[in-house]
Amino acid sequence: TIKVLVAEHAGFCGGVKRAVTMAMEAAGPGVYSFGDLVHNDLVNSALADRGVQSLGTESVTDSRIIIRSHGIHRKQREQFIADHNTIVDCVCPKVSKIYDIVAAHYTQGYQIIIFGDADHPEVQSINSYADDQGIIIGGDMDVSRVVLQKSILVSQTTNIEEKFEILANLLKKILNDDILVYNTICSATRLRQLATAELAKQVDVMLVLGGKKSSNTRKLYDIASKYCDTVYLLESIDDFKFNIKNFVKIGITAGASTPSSVIEEAVSRMEKFDNNEMMEAIENSFKRI
Ligand code: F3S
Known part of the structure; x- marks a missing residue:
């Protein structure tokens, strides 16, 4: 047998459970979701069944907007608020924590290095807290854009631990240890x-x-x-x-x-x-x- x-x-990890619960509670006609809440069509169609509309590039006002678990660009969020919308913030707290780390160091003049996929919305949202000036390094470990300057390294939450360690060690050598390493890979x-x-x-x-x-x-x-x-x-x-x-x-x-x-x-x-x-x-x- x-x-x-x-x-x-x-x-489901804790962050997605939280996002789905919050979104389901908020769902209803007149509620929008910016991008897919999570990367799963079954979940997204359950929200659509409850009347949630998907928001593209059009602008809405005085509405409720669900923000997906892996985040959105900071400027986009600010625009939603400026347009008098209420945010249903489903961003995973572990992702928001990366925003805080990046924003705090960026304002102090650190070079922000992000290990992740440049095309992924989570990485783009993280980079938006460094005014899109962060250096994104992907799986090819291309460090050619890194300059000699005090730096921090953070990671997309879903990365593989061993690869992160390899990159961290490589950067420490290049930057003569003038780098703060934040392993932001999620334990889930x-x-x-x-x-x-x-x-x-x-x-x-x-x-x-x-x-x-x-x-x-x-x-x-x-x-x-x-x-x-x-x-x-x-x-x-x-x-x-x-x-x-x-x-x-x-x-x-x-x-x-x-x-x-x-x-x-x-x-x-x-x-x-x-x-x-x-x-x-x-x-x-x-x-x-
Ligand atoms: Fe999930 Fe949040 Fe981790 S969405 S995978 S608990 S970063």
């Missing part, structure tokens, strides 16, 4: 990543559940792939359409914005499969990256 194991710390991410690695070592196949736009889900996929040969990234278990006859142990993990209902559904579906039962392999429906 098939054994289904769920990683510890899979799914760390624990989820460790648990994913542990589980991936023990199973034949890993299913990583999460939104395709979710960077932390993609990182879980990368980590699982290090330890397990067969890993699939699925938005929900409905996307799972392949032959599992060779798998005895199935591991399941999920990104920070994946609702527990998605995990539960995946577990119950997997448990229903019999190991000897041949499912039709539908190669093209593989959600493998």
Whole structure:
């Protein structure tokens, strides 16, 4: 028989739970959400069902605006307030803390170095507290724009710890130790990543559940792939359409914005499969990256 194991710390983290609860409470007609609340379509469509409209570039006044968990540009927030809107601030407190660190040091003349993905809204929002002047360093560890000056290093909350350490050490050398290192990687991410690695070592196949736009889900996929040969990234278990006859142990993990209902559904579906039962392999429906 098939054994289904769920990683510890899979799914919603504290910040996302808080954001979803706040947003659901605020939801209703005349309420807007700026960008997706979290990187999960199921959550976002639940909000839409309650009447929340998605706000694009148009401006609104005298409305309530839900601000997503991974933050928005400081100027955008200020504009909303200037337009007499009320903010439903769903930004994770751990992200707001990075804003405080960056803002405080930027005003004191520090060079702000951010380890993260330059295209990610969280990183852009962090950089906005340094007037967009921060140096963003991505996975390629390109430090060529760093200048000799007192500096601080912060990280996107979802980064991988080991890579952050490597960059911190590299920068310490370049800057002759004139750098304050703030490891702002969220422990929820760390624990989820460790648990994913542990589980991936023990199973034949890993299913990583999460939104395709979710960077932390993609990182879980990368980590699982290090330890397990067969890993699939699925938005929900409905996307799972392949032959599992060779798998005895199935591991399941999920990104920070994946609702527990998605995990539960995946577990119950997997448990229903019999190991000897041949499912039709539908190669093209593989959600493998
Ligand atoms: Fe916040 Fe960490 Fe979640 S930064 S949104 S608690 S992954």
